[in-house]
Structure formats: structure tokens, C-alpha cells
Amino acid sequence: MFKLYGFTVSNYFNMVKLALLEKGLEFEVVTLYGNQSDEFLSISPRGKVPVLGVEQGFINETSAILEYLEECTEGKALLPGEPFARAQVRTLMKEIELYIELPARIGYPEAYFGAEISSALKNKCKAELLAGIDTLKR
Ligand SMILES: N[C@@H](CCC(=O)N[C@@H](CS)C(=O)NCC(=O)O)C(=O)O
Structure with missing residues (x-):
């Protein structure tokens, strides 16, 4: 196990x-x-x-x-079998990790842990998240 x-x-x-x-x-x-x-x-x-x-x-x-x-391991495959389709899934995973999840961390102290972050950091977080979501949609 x-x-x-x-x-x-x-x-x-x-x-x-x-x-x-x-x-x-x-x-x-x-x-x-x-x-x-x-x-x-x-x-x-x-x-x-x-x-x-x-x-x-x-x-x-x-x-x-x-x-x-x-x-x-055994179990349901999580990636498509065909290489091009697999690459598309990996591209989405990287896009989310690098350009959505990482910039979102800027906001974690205020969103989750009761701290305050500066408006400059909030603006940076928002701009990067919006760009990440726009890219994901495209
Ligand atoms: N590149 C690593 C990143 C993992 C990561 O950032 N883990 C955080 C928790 S989300 C951590 O362990 N932070 C503790 C530390 O850096 O001391 C991966 O892909 O697994």
C-alpha cells in the first residue's frame, strides 16, 4: 500500500x-x-x-x-493514450500549476490565514490570476 x-x-x-x-x-x-x-x-x-x-x-x-x-500502477488511466492528446493534458496541468496556483499563493496569507497583504500584492495576484484564467479558457 x-x-x-x-x-x-x-x-x-x-x-x-x-x-x-x-x-x-x-x-x-x-x-x-x-x-x-x-x-x-x-x-x-x-x-x-x-x-x-x-x-x-x-x-x-x-x-x-x-x-x-x-x-x-494498475487502475484507471488518467492521461489519454495518444501522445498528442497526452501533451495537451500536460500543458493544461503546467498552465494551472505555474500561472494560476503559484500566483494564487500571493493571496493565501490574507485569504486563509488572517494576515493582511498590501494592495500592490493584491493587484499583482489579481492580474496574474486573470491572465492565467484567460489563457486556460483559450
Ligand atoms: N515542487 C514541489 C512543490 C511542493 C511544495 O511547494 N510543497 C509545499 C506545500 S504546498 C511545502 O512542502 N512547503 C514546505 C516548505 O517549503 O518548507 C512539488 O511539485 O511537489
Whole structure:
């Protein structure tokens, strides 16, 4: 059975969790926050989650984990079989990760954690998110 290390507010953690659920694979969640302890760095060299524990060891980096699950395991395929169609799906995934999810993080302190961010940062966040959504629509 797979072990998924991470926490539920992490979008990267949720990408892997959704893939496991969609594929119908058995897994156990180990709730863990990214940190720099020697113990955690021994399974996640940069101290980040998610980490997937598999039979042979640990896999880091969400896209590497998702590719591993798609290539090595049973269950419903999450990518189309045809290379061009697969590339289109990967393009959408990158667009969302780099140009929507990452800029959205600018707003997290205020949206989720009760902090205040400057209007300059809010404007930057909004402009980047709108550009990301426009691109996604096109
Ligand atoms: N490039 C990494 C990014 C993962 C990431 O940013 N994880 C965050 C949680 S969403 C984290 O562990 N942050 C803790 C830290 O940097 O100390 C991936 O694709 O898995």
C-alpha cells in the first residue's frame, strides 16, 4: 500500500491524493508538514511535501509522483493514450500549476490565514490570476 505524506491545505498534496483516489489505489495518509528535520530530509531532500512512500523507497516532486503512478500502477488511466492528446493534458496541468496556483499563493496569507497583504500584492495576484484564467479558457 502507498503512503502519502503531506497535509490537506497543500494543493500539491491534493493533486497526488486525487490521482490515487481516481485510480482507485489503496493508500494511507501520513499527515506531515514540510520541514527541515534530519529525519524528514532523509525522505524529502528539500523538506517539501508531498512524498509518496512506495515499496522501493520514497518519491518526491508532484509531477514525478503522478508520472510514476500513471506508469507503474494498475487502475484507471488518467492521461489519454495518444501522445498528442497526452501533451495537451500536460500543458493544461503546467498552465494551472505555474500561472494560476503559484500566483494564487500571493493571496493565501490574507485569504486563509488572517494576515493582511498590501494592495500592490493584491493587484499583482489579481492580474496574474486573470491572465492565467484567460489563457486556460483559450
Ligand atoms: N515542487 C514541489 C512543490 C511542493 C511544495 O511547494 N510543497 C509545499 C506545500 S504546498 C511545502 O512542502 N512547503 C514546505 C516548505 O517549503 O518548507 C512539488 O511539485 O511537489
